[in-house]
Amino acid sequence: MAGLHANTDLLRKLLVGFVKDEVRKVGVSKIVIGLSGGIDSALVAFIAAEALGPENVHAICMPYKSSNPESETHARLVATACGINYSIIPITAMVEAYFEMFPDAENMRRGNKMARERMTILFDHSALLRALVLGTSNKTELLLGYGTLYGDMASALNPIGDIYKSQVWQLSSAMGIPAAVIEKQPSADLWAGQTDEEELGFTYRQVDELLFRMVDQRLTKAELVADGFDIEFIETIYAKIQNSHFKRRLPIIAKVSNRTIDRDFRYARDWGK
């Protein structure tokens, strides 16, 4: 599909330029990033290293006791490959301390807690290092709502939020990300053996083909069916987008005045930059 094919030279130039420009214009020269060992954060690390110089990129790997040990190995591999600063801050103690009060909590609550714990560490390091937190959610995840609100979805700037997982793979190959990271099964790594595609019930390649037609090209349901997509799959994905829309918006504010923030008080975030 032509639309999911990315001109990686152009995409790289655009995303590297984005990080360079949007970080420096706020008077900052550094970024901090959570490195999971997965491909999305690896790609953002490579983009940031190219944009700002590896010495200005601080990656933190934040394993939990149930994280796959391979994740930490891959995170270190990525950090070494692009020459960025790297540290490890385990989150087990903090998360455990909390769930001692809620021993029956299910996987979803635990997973969200871990994602938010990592977020607080990244934003603390933002203050410590005078560095902006870069986001690592791709367009597929953001549209499906497959992320934790105020957890891994939280960032100051997100270079890859408008590219699908399929395009993340293409750009990662072009930028020389270690093959072990590109080729492994995507996983949130919140519990042992978890994989994204198993949890979602479809592959990223399948859903990207649908999302591209549905979101970017605005094909109707009838047109999507005519293109060979199963109506149930279409309905499921449409519902996922709709039901997760709250995660992609600021909290709703009750309107009282004539100028309500983001409703009729409208300024770009780069106001004055």
Add this chain to the structure above:
Amino acid sequence: MDFTVVLAQIKPKLGCVADNLTTIEGQIAKAQVAGSDLIVFPELAMSGYFLKDLVPEVAVRIDSPEIQRLIELSRGISIAIGFVEEANDYHFFNSALYLEDGAIRHLHRKVYLPTYGLFDEQRYLARGTSFRAFDTKFGRFGMLICEDMWHLSASYILAMDGATTLICLSSSPARGIDGDSLGSASAWQKLTSTTALFLNCRVLYSNRVGFEDGINFWGGSEYIAPSGESVVRGALMEEDFVTACVDEGSLRRERIFSPMMRDENLFVTLQELQRISRQRGQ
């Protein structure tokens, strides 16, 4: 006559008129030192593009000190520049001025304000109501602001009004990464080239660079000869100072070789447009 033009591919700061004027004056000085005759800045060079509620804050009047200063500078070099104009009736326009020899030669107010996709201009700005060619030291010109050029009638009117050089001031956002080149860049390159070819006109296209809220402006400022051929093209996504030598001979030769504009039948066009207008009841 032959002249040298600079397409100032700058990166304005959003909402910072004073800072942008410093940049603009620096570019003007540089162009003058280089011996250029004309400098063309992008759309909204004085203010940045995604202004939203900043529009009234960054707007300047034609009689403001900022504009008077630029008029003064035009004694040394002709200047085309985009800014937010505050009119006497407190309407705000996305405007462009052509300044020469210490005087305003032309003011164009953007007619087609895009309000779709990522654009929201008509919410904040008033629409211009005319396209007029005007005389300069370098021949008869027409000015367009970005979206104006996507309306065939705009360039056509200017060409029929005698313009042989079209200046387009632009803030075009980058999008489309699936092809051999950037989607919005190749669309614009087709447009400017085809417009030049159809109307036997030169096109001077000045597009900005930089990012605003994650949106990139791709640059690629360009001088297109009346044959539709791109003579000089600026860097993609980077600041540039694009210098082009514009020669009268190529315009003359093209107009002899392809006299479509000479043969253009204004009477037929008007007659048919009037019929369409009557039939639509407007």
